[in-house]
Amino acid sequence: METPEQPHWLSDDETETWHALAGVLIRLPGALDAQLQRDAGISHVEYQVMAMLSRTAERTLRMSELAGYTGSSLSRLSHLVKRLERNDWVRRAPDPDDGRYTLATLTESGWDKVVATAPGHAEAVRRFVFDPLTKAQQRQLRDIGRRVWGAVEPHDHCLPPR
Numbered sequence: 001m002e003t004p005e006q007p008h009w010l011s012d013d014e015t016e017t018w019h020a021l022a023g024v025l026i027r028l029p030g031a032l033d034a035q036l037q038r039d040a041g042i043s044h045v046e047y048q049v050m051a052m053l054s055r056t057a058e059r060t061l062r063m064s065e066l067a068g069y070t071g072s073s074l075s076r077l078s079h080l081v082k083r084l085e086r087n088d089w090v091r092r093a094p095d096p097d098d099g100r101y102t103l104a105t106l107t108e109s110g111w112d113k114v115v116a117t118a119p120g121h122a123e124a125v126r127r128f129v130f131d132p133l134t135k136a137q138q139r140q141l142r143d144i145g146r147r148v149w150g151a152v153e154p155h156d157h158c159l160p161p162r
Helices: 012-040 043-054 063-068 074-087 108-130 135-152
Strands: 060-062 090-094 100-105
Touching: 012 043, 012 100, 043 060, 043 063, 043 074, 043 090, 043 100, 043 108, 060 063, 063 074, 063 100, 074 090, 100 108
Parallel strands: none
Antiparallel strands: 060 100, 090 100
8 A cells, every 4th residue: 555655845944935935926016016006007017018019029919929928818918908008008900910810019109108117117126126136146036037937837938048
């Protein structure tokens, strides 16, 4: 008769590390969201969608790609983009290369919103993430983030190259 394996519990050090990371995962998005809401009247995820589009050729991505980049379901992203469309920041249209897909394009007013919002967002990211760390710790954080991301999503095409 086989006995079930005992759980491989976290050590005290691992538990402390996990709690620190979990706290960051819970609190950092809220802090960034609060800054963006206060200063620009948009949510963090709305900013991420527009910023992602701003970094692409022709400021355009397929909705399915954009959903992958933002870690969102296509349905949730569709609702979010509908809000952005109401503000004339994003426009959707069928993909002329394959009508099964929909393209999201950052409009000129969306570009202007990203440009106006980016300095405050960058300052918040610097204050919350980079200022408390030394340059060596920043490199370690980048490497650790890539490793954990790769373990969670080993085939993720969004993972930045080394």
